Amino acid sequence: MSALAWLIPVALFLGLLGLAAFLWSLKSGQFDDLDGAAYRILEDDDQDSGPRGTSR
Secondary structure, three states: OHHHHHHHHHHHHHHHHHHHHHHHHHHOOOOOOHHHHHHHOOOOOOOOOOOOOOOO
8 A cells, every 4th residue: 555655646747747748849849740751751862863882
């Protein structure tokens, strides 16, 4: 029973800490452009067309 006396406040504190981190990330704009990262991986950064290590 004494373990619950400190486990419950610790769990509540960690939950509030996670909520605060989520709200901070919302406020700082972490979730503004969700589609940009998905399309950015499809873009080709190299202007060379061909496998690496071959020269034209």
